[in-house]
Amino acid sequence: MAVVRIGTRASTLALTQTGHVAQDLARLGGLEIETVHVRTEGDRLTGSLASLGGTGVFVTALRDALLDGRCDVAVHSLKDLPTAPAPGLTIAAVPVRQDPRDALCARDGLTLRTLPPGARVGTGSPRRAAQLLATRPDLEVVDIRGNVDTRLGRVAGAGHGPGDLDAVVLARAGLARLGRLDAVTEELDGDVMLPAPGQGALAVEVRTADLTGPATPLASALAALDDRPTRLAVAAERALLGRLEAGCAAPVGALASLASGGTGHAGESLRVQAVVARTDGTATLRRELTVAADEALRGSASPAASEARLDERGAAAAGTELADLLLAAGAAELAPVGPSA
Numbered sequence: 158m159a160v161v162r163i164g165t166r167a168s169t170l171a172l173t174q175t176g177h178v179a180q181d182l183a184r185l186g187g188l189e190i191e192t193v194h195v196r197t198e199g200d201r202l203t204g205s206l207a208s209l210g211g212t213g214v215f216v217t218a219l220r221d222a223l224l225d226g227r228c229d230v231a232v233h234s235l236k237d238l239p240t241a242p243a244p245g246l247t248i249a250a251v252p253v254r255q256d257p258r259d260a261l262c263a264r265d266g267l268t269l270r271t272l273p274p275g276a277r278v279g280t281g282s283p284r285r286a287a288q289l290l291a292t293r294p295d296l297e298v299v300d301i302r303g304n305v306d307t308r309l310g311r312v313a314g315a316g317h318g319p320g321d322l323d324a325v326v327l328a329r330a331g332l333a334r335l336g337r338l339d340a341v342t343e344e345l346d347g348d349v350m351l352p353a354p355g356q357g358a359l360a361v362e363v364r365t366a367d368l369t370g371p372a373t374p375l376a377s378a379l380a381a382l383d384d385r386p387t388r389l390a391v392a393a394e395r396a397l398l399g400r401l402e403a404g405c406a407a408p409v410g411a412l413a414s415l416a417s418g419g420t421g422h423a424g425e426s427l428r429v430q431a432v433v434a435r436t437d438g439t440a441t442l443r444r445e446l447t448v449a450a451d452e453a454l455r456g457s458a459s460p461a462a463s464e465a466r467l468d469e470r471g472a473a474a475a476g477t478e479l480a481d482l483l484l485a486a487g488a489a490e491l492a493p494v495g496p497s498a
Contacts, residue, residue: 159188162230164194164195164219164223165231165232166194167195169305170304170331170334174334178230181252182230186374219231220246220362230361230362230363240395240396247362249383252361252387254357255334256357257329259327259328259352259356260326261278261344262309262332263324264315264324268342277321278298279299279324286298287408288408289350291434291441292349301322305331308327309325312324328353328357329344351431352410352411355394361379363375389469390412390414391413394476397411397429401433402494409433410431411429425449425467427467429447431444433488433491433492441491442486442491450467450471
């Protein structure tokens with residue numbers, strides 16, 4: 158039986174996510190899995206994620222471990238990955254995405270609407286902070302870090318921790334993977350808070366060279382694990398982020414979803430939504446577009462129009478187009494995005 162070493166951060170959430178991927182790879186490829194713990198810059202340093210440089214602080218050490226042969230596979234939260242390609246590495250699988258929404262975890266079952274004036278809400282994300290303040294400018298947003306339990310422990314009445322906050326905002330996907338959805342008092346829909354590009358999705362990365370040549374049990378397992386709708390959605394979201402030249406320190410949210418058919422379209426369509434906000438929430442800019450795989454065939458009698466399917470390049474082009482619409486509408490006046498960012 159082939160042995161595959163999977164690199165992961167040692168946090169509870171990272172280990173849980175990696176454990177799910179390990180089980181799937183073992184089942185799909187008949188593989189024996191070993192887990193390799195890798196300490197990243199984001200684990201060693203303190204301070205806000207924005208001050209640490211945002212995107213990449215949880216990724217570089219894992220990628221180094223892949224490239225120098227300490228592990229064969231790395232599992233990342235996809236929202237942590239820089240949008241630029243990593244030489245020598247390939248995202249070989251993007252498993253089925255968890256619900257990408259953000260979630261409010263508040264004391265006494267409160268929702269965003271029912272939080273009292275001046276309530277203290279914790280988040281380490283400028284994107285979340287800006288969208289919170291856009292809806293509730295009276296809130297006091299508190300910058301926080303730490304694992305899920307540490308953050309939840311800061312909510313008053315949580316039973317442990319300082320209890321100095323009225324609520325925190327966390328990714329619903331992480332709470333689901335840890336079995337902590339009981340802490341959620343409201344799931345924040347996209348009209349209130351669009352998630353980070355790639356939120357809720359995982360990236361399974363390998364050395365590019367390991368995917369060349371004859372098929373291996375690992376390559377076959379990765380191909381089976383890859384979820385096409387998720388891959389296309391995150392390709393659009395990450396292309397938008399890349400075009401805006403923004404990282405996770407920028408108040409940018411995006412969400413894409415793949416659908417079969419739609420008004421006026423026979424084949425697949427991809428809807429992409431995005432928001433850019435001032436960090437203080439005093440102004441937001443929202444745009445969306447829908448692209449259809451059959452547009453190139455419109456006006457023809459080709460039966461292929463009814464079977465038209467988007468590819469990753471087309472999805473990325475949609476994200477880029479939406480970013481251009483945001484820039485043309487003045488996104489760079491609200492946030493550090495665009496070529497001069």
